[in-house]
Amino acid sequence: MHPDGERILFTEEEIRARVAEMGREISRDYAGRELLVVGILKGAMIFLADLVRSITVPAFFDFIAVSSYGTSTKSSGAVRILKDLDRGIEGRHVLIVEDIVDTGLTLNYLVDNLTARGPASLKVCTLLDKPSRRQKPVEIHYNGFTIPDEFVVGYGLDYNECYRNLPYIMVLSPRVFGGGR
Ligand code: PRP
Ligand code: MN
Ligand code: MG
Numbered sequence: 001m002h003p004d005g006e007r008i009l010f011t012e013e014e015i016r017a018r019v020a021e022m023g024r025e026i027s028r029d030y031a032g033r034e035l036l037v038v039g040i041l042k043g044a045m046i047f048l049a050d051l052v053r054s055i056t057v058p059a060f061f062d063f064i065a066v067s068s069y070g071t072s073t074k075s076s077g078a079v080r081i082l083k084d085l086d087r088g089i090e091g092r093h094v095l096i097v098e099d100i101v102d103t104g105l106t107l108n109y110l111v112d113n114l115t116a117r118g119p120a121s122l123k124v125c126t127l128l129d130k131p132s133r134r135q136k137p138v139e140i141h142y143n144g145f146t147i148p149d150e151f152v153v154g155y156g157l158d159y160n161e162c163y164r165n166l167p168y169i170m171v172l173s174p175r176v177f178g179g180g181r
Contacts, residue, residue: 035060037061040106042065154166
């Protein structure tokens with residue numbers, strides 16, 4: 001394990017098995033339809049790349065990047081689009097793919113924003129759900145793992161942009177981020 005980790009939460013093998021299972025479930029649910037997978041940059045990128053390879057219906061990709069204003073104002077729910085989708089989603093079956101739902105601010109905003117664009121359907125798929133920190137409600141249709149309130153990194157998830165490329169998910173040692181959350 002990376003020296004900044006306290007313990008491994010999900011190994012590469014555990015993630016691979018669960019992601020493949022999610023892909024099979026999504027493929028069943030969308031049988032006969034075409035899927036537009038919307039990835040939330042940057043955290044969702046690794047999960048999305050693995051997930052879509054387990055999806056057997058035709059899948060198109062688009063990406064959106066958002067930023068929430070600093071930690072103190074994050075609770076205000078202010079989310080800003082840094083890079084919008086390349087194309088419209090009207091009439092499409094949209095699946096939002098996220099790495100983690102934490103306070104819910106990001107997805108609560110995005111679901112409303114994308115719903116207003118008139119998709120045929122809109123569902124949310126996340127690898128991790130941390131329900132203990134929720135501030136805004138988010139309906140999750142596909143969830144990989146529910147996790148406790150610990151700071152996790154790896155497999156796309158970062159701390160100060162570090163650790164995204166780790167193939168497993170680990171709990172970050174409090175000595176790295178100075179305790180707190
Ligand atoms: C992280 C994570 C989710 C969001 C979840 O993204 O990837 O997108 O926060 O938090 P929330 O439920 O409290 O809104 P971040 O803003 O760190 O950007 P990143 O994906 O580029 O790391
Ligand atoms: Mn993110
Ligand atoms: Mg981040």
